[in-house]
Amino acid sequence: MSLGDIPIQLEVGGLTGSAPAVLREIAYLLERLTRYGEAGSIDLHGLPLSPADRRWLLDQLGRGEIEIALEIGGGSRIVETAYPGVWWVAHDNEQGVRTSEFIEVTLIPDLVPAHPDDVESGLKNLKSRISDLS
Amino acid sequence: MNEKSGSLIDSLERQGVSRRTFMKYCATLASLMALPPAVGRAFAEALAKATRPSVIWLSFQECTGCTESLTRSHTPTLESLIFDSISLDYHHTLQAAAGTAAEAAREAAMKLNWGKYLLVVDGSVPMKDGGVYSTIAGVSNHDMLMDTVKGAAAVVAVGTCAAFGGLPKAQPNPTGAVAISDLVKDKPVVNVSGCPPIPVVMTGVLAHFLAFGSLPELDKLGRPLAFYGETIHDRCYRRPFYDQGKFAKTFDDEGARQGWCLFELGCKGPVTYNSCATVKWNDGTSFPIESGHGCLGCSEPDFWDAGGFYRALSLPANPLHVAATAVEVGAVVGVGVALANRAGKSAAKAGHETATLADLEK
Ligand code: SF4
Numbered sequence: 173m174s175l176g177d178i179p180i181q182l183e184v185g186g187l188t189g190s191a192p193a194v195l196r197e198i199a200y201l202l203e204r205l206t207r208y209g210e211a212g213s214i215d216l217h218g219l220p221l222s223p224a225d226r227r228w229l230l231d232q233l234g235r236g237e238i239e240i241a242l243e244i245g246g247g248s249r250i251v252e253t254a255y256p257g258v259w260w261v262a263h264d265n266e267q268g269v270r271t272s273e274f275i276e277v278t279l280i281p282d283l284v285p286a287h288p289d290d291v292e293s294g295l296k297n298l299k300s301r302i303s304d305l306s
Numbered sequence: 307m308n309e310k311s312g313s314l315i316d317s318l319e320r321q322g323v324s325r326r327t328f329m330k331y332c333a334t335l336a337s338l339m340a341l342p343p344a345v346g347r348a349f350a351e352a353l354a355k356a357t358r359p360s361v362i363w364l365s366f367q368e369c370t371g372c373t374e375s376l377t378r379s380h381t382p383t384l385e386s387l388i389f390d391s392i393s394l395d396y397h398h399t400l401q402a403a404a405g406t407a408a409e410a411a412r413e414a415a416m417k418l419n420w421g422k423y424l425l426v427v428d429g430s431v432p433m434k435d436g437g438v439y440s441t442i443a444g445v446s447n448h449d450m451l452m453d454t455v456k457g458a459a460a461v462v463a464v465g466t467c468a469a470f471g472g473l474p475k476a477q478p479n480p481t482g483a484v485a486i487s488d489l490v491k492d493k494p495v496v497n498v499s500g501c502p503p504i505p506v507v508m509t510g511v512l513a514h515f516l517a518f519g520s521l522p523e524l525d526k527l528g529r530p531l532a533f534y535g536e537t538i539h540d541r542c543y544r545r546p547f548y549d550q551g552k553f554a555k556t557f558d559d560e561g562a563r564q565g566w567c568l569f570e571l572g573c574k575g576p577v578t579y580n581s582c583a584t585v586k587w588n589d590g591t592s593f594p595i596e597s598g599h600g601c602l603g604c605s606e607p608d609f610w611d612a613g614g615f616y617r618a619l620s621l622p623a624n625p626l627h628v629a630a631t632a633v634e635v636g637a638v639v640g641v642g643v644a645l646a647n648r649a650g651k652s653a654a655k656a657g658h659e660t661a662t663l664a665d666l667e668k
Contacts, residue, residue, distance in 0.1 A: 212343070212344070213343035213344075214343070215337050215342075215343050215346075217337045217338075218337065218340060242326065242330075244324060244326045244327040244330050245323070245327040245330060245331060248330055263330050263333065263334055265589055265590055266589065267589045267590060267591065269586075269589065269590035269591065270590075271334045271590060272333060272334040272337045272338075274333070274337075274343060282329065282333075282347065283326050283329055283330065287325050289325075290325055
């Protein structure tokens with residue numbers, strides 16, 4: 173018998189009732205974003221959500237138009253939900269294990285824009301490439 | 307031991323770690339440390355700008371498992387990079403220098419970063435017979451600790467040996483081993499216990515120190531609350547079985563195959579505060595209970611002398627909730643196990659049958 177043959181069965185229940193509260197929190201954060209331009213986020217890792225709760229929440233939020241895949245020390249995905257300004261952000265490590273998950277309520281998620289310092293050093297590199305051409 | 311100047315993000319970029327990789331790591335670290343996401347963002351910014359920390363690491367009565375845990379992995383993780391390549395000024399197991407040159411490096415790092423360096427200690431300190439049982443370059447562990455701690459900003463006692471005495475302090479404690487906090491009274495001491503400790507806890511303490519200029523909140527045993535705030539049992543995926551009174555009785559019975567609770571096989575999860583059940587081990591692969599073995603309680607004081615790894619705790623963690631089970635468990639642990647020990651051992655010996663956990667006990 174190999175390890176894979178040993179079943180670990182989990183009798184975890186269905187919906188725990190926590191997920192609707194997350195939806196309300198998202199609505200509150202969206203309101204702050206529209207009124208004051210303030211971004212917010214929810215750390216899903218810290219919430220007692222069952223797999224069923226998580227699925228329910230994903231269903232409720234639906235899919236938007238943008239999906240961004242990043243390869244940064246393991247895969248990360250930033251998915252726009254059906255509600256503009258609400259993003260589902262999931263980080264995996266290099267072994268493909270999920271390490272953290274957030275809902276970000278913002279116009280552009282933190283990881284997407286280039287950092288000014290990086291833009292500057294990129295420009296330096298480009299200029300040196302151009303000067304190498306001549 | 308490498309790059310000596312610049313911000314942490316500069317050092318990491320030189321090692322090929324992009325800013326986004328660093329930001330992602332910080333987001334996950336902040337989440338593990340239960341920092342609110344908004345604070346997590348400030349944490350990432352402050353950490354990126356922080357100058358490279360100076361860490362002096364002293365190893366006393368220990369097995370080097372803690373160093374292995376924190377600095378080694380198949381692919382270099384950010385944890386190992388922050389420690390091994392960027393922060394460490396002195397670590398006699400890892401550094402190339404030895405003897406007088408190594409001791410000179412320690413003194414130089416102390417002088418250069420006086421009042422600012424973090425002193426990490428793994429291993430307990432032998433006090434019996436003038437401390438002769440463990441010395442480095444002819445200096446007793448006690449004297450080296452007391453000398454090095456003078457210029458430290460804070461001390462991190464890594465591993466259960468440093469935090470609580472650990473294996474060297476187990477009965478009958480032949481070397482008179484004591485914990486770091488028994489000796490260091492005038493500097494803050496953080497206990498990162500575990501045999502070995504979870505690597506990310508160490509990075510979490512260091513990152514908090516760098517980003518906020520302070521140590522994280524600690525529990526009554528001096529452990530970072532964010533990582534030691536809950537028991538293994540609180541977050542164990544086998545918990546539904548515990549609540550239903552479904553316990554594996556041997557390591558190869560039907561209950562074990564079904565993934566039932568390991569309480570009766572000696573699991574110390576109900577009294578052990580640590581994050582193994584959520585952070586896990588080996589880059590998030592699993593933790594001991596997921597591999598079918600109960601928790602040994604390695605992050606708790608005196609876990610070696612807690613009455614046997616395969617002996618069930620005398621009381622379930624929540625006797626009110628599982629009152630009915632408690633009676634059953636009590637019976638098994640008491641008379642039942644004692645009889646089974648003797649009978650099972652001799653039967654197994656005679657018949658070359660598979661030994662049960664009770665056979666392992668005596
Ligand atoms: S006793 Fe151990 S195996 Fe059982 S639920 Fe608690 S931590 Fe998990």
